[in-house]
Amino acid sequence: MLSIAIPLVAQTYKVGVFDNPPMVYMSDDGKAEGFFIELLEHVAAENGWKLEYYPCAFAYCKEMLEENQIDILPDLGHSIARDSIFNFNETSIISTWAEVYYSLARTQAINDIVDLDGLKIASLDGDYFCENGGTGLMDLGIELGLDIDVYRVESYAEAMRLVENRVVDAALVSKVFGDFNAHNFDVTKSQIMISHLSLRYGISKKSRDAELIKKAIDNEVRIQISDENSLYYDLKEEYFIGVPVEIIPKWLLQVILSLLVVVAVLIIASLLLRYQVERKTKELKETNKVLRASEHEAQLALNTIEASSDLAFWSKPGLGVIRVNKKALEVLGYDESEILTLEPGALVPKDKKEEFLDRLQLTDEQNPNLRFEGELLKKSGERLPVEISLDYFEFEGVPYICGFARDITERKTAFRQRQELMSHLAERNKELNCLYDVSKLTSDKDNSIEEILQKAVNLIPFSWFYPSISCAKISCSFGEFKSGNFEESDWKMQAPITTNDGSVGEIAVYYKEQKPSLQEGPFSFEERNLIDALGELLGSMLDAKGAEQKIIATIMNTEDRERTRISKEVHDSLGQTLSAIALNMDKVNQDISLLSQKQQERFSNLSTLIHQAVVESRDIAHNLMPSTLSDFGYSLAVENMIETLKGATDTTFNFYTNYDNSSLDKPVELGLYRITQEAVNNIIKHAKAKNVTIQLMYYPDIVILTIEDDGVGFDLKNNNELSRFGLNSMENRARSLNAEFSLGSEPGKGTVITLQIHNK
Numbered sequence: 001m002l003s004i005a006i007p008l009v010a011q012t013y014k015v016g017v018f019d020n021p022p023m024v025y026m027s028d029d030g031k032a033e034g035f036f037i038e039l040l041e042h043v044a045a046e047n048g049w050k051l052e053y054y055p056c057a058f059a060y061c062k063e064m065l066e067e068n069q070i071d072i073l074p075d076l077g078h079s080i081a082r083d084s085i086f087n088f089n090e091t092s093i094i095s096t097w098a099e100v101y102y103s104l105a106r107t108q109a110i111n112d113i114v115d116l117d118g119l120k121i122a123s124l125d126g127d128y129f130c131e132n133g134g135t136g137l138m139d140l141g142i143e144l145g146l147d148i149d150v151y152r153v154e155s156y157a158e159a160m161r162l163v164e165n166r167v168v169d170a171a172l173v174s175k176v177f178g179d180f181n182a183h184n185f186d187v188t189k190s191q192i193m194i195s196h197l198s199l200r201y202g203i204s205k206k207s208r209d210a211e212l213i214k215k216a217i218d219n220e221v222r223i224q225i226s227d228e229n230s231l232y233y234d235l236k237e238e239y240f241i242g243v244p245v246e247i248i249p250k251w252l253l254q255v256i257l258s259l260l261v262v263v264a265v266l267i268i269a270s271l272l273l274r275y276q277v278e279r280k281t282k283e284l285k286e287t288n289k290v291l292r293a294s295e296h297e298a299q300l301a302l303n304t305i306e307a308s309s310d311l312a313f314w315s316k317p318g319l320g321v322i323r324v325n326k327k328a329l330e331v332l333g334y335d336e337s338e339i340l341t342l343e344p345g346a347l348v349p350k351d352k353k354e355e356f357l358d359r360l361q362l363t364d365e366q367n368p369n370l371r372f373e374g375e376l377l378k379k380s381g382e383r384l385p386v387e388i389s390l391d392y393f394e395f396e397g398v399p400y401i402c403g404f405a406r407d408i409t410e411r412k413t414a415f416r417q418r419q420e421l422m423s424h425l426a427e428r429n430k431e432l433n434c435l436y437d438v439s440k441l442t443s444d445k446d447n448s449i450e451e452i453l454q455k456a457v458n459l460i461p462f463s464w465f466y467p468s469i470s471c472a473k474i475s476c477s478f479g480e481f482k483s484g485n486f487e488e489s490d491w492k493m494q495a496p497i498t499t500n501d502g503s504v505g506e507i508a509v510y511y512k513e514q515k516p517s518l519q520e521g522p523f524s525f526e527e528r529n530l531i532d533a534l535g536e537l538l539g540s541m542l543d544a545k546g547a548e549q550k551i552i553a554t555i556m557n558t559e560d561r562e563r564t565r566i567s568k569e570v571h572d573s574l575g576q577t578l579s580a581i582a583l584n585m586d587k588v589n590q591d592i593s594l595l596s597q598k599q600q601e602r603f604s605n606l607s608t609l610i611h612q613a614v615v616e617s618r619d620i621a622h623n624l625m626p627s628t629l630s631d632f633g634y635s636l637a638v639e640n641m642i643e644t645l646k647g648a649t650d651t652t653f654n655f656y657t658n659y660d661n662s663s664l665d666k667p668v669e670l671g672l673y674r675i676t677q678e679a680v681n682n683i684i685k686h687a688k689a690k691n692v693t694i695q696l697m698y699y700p701d702i703v704i705l706t707i708e709d710d711g712v713g714f715d716l717k718n719n720n721e722l723s724r725f726g727l728n729s730m731e732n733r734a735r736s737l738n739a740e741f742s743l744g745s746e747p748g749k750g751t752v753i754t755l756q757i758h759n760k
Contacts, residue, residue: 012050013071016061019155022239023075026055035239036074043220057154059126068206076202077128087203087210089217098129098194101187102170110190117146119169122159125152135195160185311405333379349377385412431530434463442541448740450758457481469512476505493523495535633661634669652691659698671737675730679707687711705755713745
């Protein structure tokens, strides 16, 4: 039964290749090779990726990775400093370190790092082994007070050549490179070893699929490493077992090669003379053989190809068609004399000719039967899709190829229709997935409106027919949100975002390149339906989120008004009454000497309690609604709060801000203060923290509040309902401000609360 493979659209990733054999390098024929390359190609095959290779010097490869001009850089050393620039897969692939090589012609050996003082050392530009802020050669040189002159090069091979030519004194290279390549140069290894390093796959932080690539590599590498019979260990054996060594000195090798050339010339001359004699003898034998075989050949051809209902022919390797049946002449439109004079491959379209001739050459005694699909070219120029079978055989010592071509036009048509149907279903599936994923975003109560809109705009391009050149933008009152690599163009489709109050913004999808025109520019009817549905879906989300935000804001406002009322009553009523009692007590105190000693003590205690009640009533009124907040704003209110805590707790509070108490609305300032107040109370009660940092940063487009402590922390999954009450209060406050609220904590690692408000 014929098996039909349906091609799938594969994700293509760009891979940087620098010169570091056997880890990674470009072969002489321009093909990427090496241990890391073969392992990565296995990962790509398992995940349905396509890889494009870009040769580059190591330093430039790193720049390309940082700028997202490539997605992956194999054989990149991992360090904590590089974690801030690149993503790395978690599992170490190979461990190595650096070694120093110097010229065999050098009179003084290099055995210790202090021997490098005053020398010129060739080092790969951007190499971790040279300078990494701690254990690199230059770092150690500075620490020891050595004067080392570094000469930057583009590859380890160049560094070795410079040592060999005495341009530099020594070369700093990877141990693996030195072990496998030092024998090609007039160099010797010193006893100096520098900076152990874990080699991994570097992944661009800016790559849209950075996490996907990282997880795929780690998953496959872990599987490979856990299986002793896997490709990983086969590659290690192929590339790292049996390090080449120099057995024969170069000068002796050159002498031996010269002698071999002289011997070869003499042997060839002798063989040529012998060949001339044998060729003449063979020509005579072949002439007789051809004459005898001609008659039998004609009869055999008649019995094999003329009886076939398919297009059939006989050929001799390299000579083209020598016999053809009537069916072939009828279908292709040639007469026999024309078709027998055609060159090999003349019946095949030009774009298929090279492939056909390659297959024809494969048909021999080792591969006597081949079957494949191709096309034949009629005399009229029309293409005929066919299934071709080639059979190699010998008749009376003469090689022949018998070929049959079956018309598969109907089969091709059915296959094409099936492909079109599968493609159509795949596109509809992408659209349904997009709507489903956006619906999930809108149903997640923890997502703010800004988070939903940003995540939605990142999902949209993948559902269009050409996702690699698609980008999207959402514009509304909450801001402008763009997908990665956004770029406006002339090829645009847009739809309104509609709420109960009408249109509040729009979704726009762009193609960065011109594509064939469909129902709406380069966009299809189905894509118009999809973008309209997305507009309605996001509009419904804005209605729901808006209603939820109004409810929460109403609750918070009611709570704040009640706090203000109680604060005023405590201050104006209870506070004034207690103050009046305190004044009267002070008046009575003037005649306290008239009382007995026991009555004086009771009076003194009562006076103290009255004054404490006055202070506590003022504190309660202040906590319910601080006058500093309403009079001077958030910053001074927080500073006043921290000041009152001094001496009352062992925790040190630090407050930093660039906010000038004038740019935010009062309800926003009040919400920020309440969240800060609740967080501080929780820290004092539960955190056992030594230090707390409160930071409010104001920018034109965003306000960020961060509260961080070094306390005991807690498990976010197991916190009880009582401790959750304060967190819920802060989250509700954040929702009332339409702010993004996040909480991070682990047992023993403190807690970080972050609040982000996007300015409209």
